[in-house]
Amino acid sequence: MEIGKILIANRGEIALRIQRTCRSLGIPSVAIYSPADVNSPFVQAAEEAYSLGDSSEAAQSYLNIEKIIKICQKAGVDAVHPGYGFLSENANFAQALENHKICFIGPKAESIRLMGDKVSAIAKMRSEGVPVVPGFHAQTMSESELLEQAEKIGYPILIKASAGGGGKGMKRVYQAEDFAAAYASAKREAKNFFADERVFIEKYIENPRHIEIQVFGDTQGNAVHLF
16 A cells, blocks of 8 residues: 555654654654653654653553544554554554544554463464474463473473563473462562563573564565564
């Protein structure tokens, strides 16, 4: 599709960088802002800027999907760039834009849902023949089931939040005697941070090397990796 105007669903330096790219491509950009950002450089630099209302709370401004959709319609944008953080990994936002025939510059809603849940993401990777760390990755599991699987996998193991990230809801366990306390702690953190107390276990790899490869794909079947 041809994009004539982009709304940037973010703020600050992130929004400024996207604005600069839009300008270099000759595409007008639309900023949205909370009361706290009304005089910010990203608002002043935008071709158009719309208020998100009277509240500076993120839930009522930059995370308010309904308000952002209404501004998209008012501004007549073809696409939304979410930047990172905020709604960039929110499947409901991507789906809402799709429902309103607005392009989400990011993954499809179904991809966000799949990769946002570690258990379903691991299952998908396994089905595609991608090697994964040994573990027990069922969607529903009891403490006793996980403890039994931990014995089979062998200690040390990791208890991890299914919906987690950033190290939250993640506990190392070196022996069976410590499993119950770590399990309870991981579930509490998972519920507090992600509103989802599901956890799974996998082998804990000591002294690992963390390697990430960025892969970009478009809607035409093309994909590239950035080494």
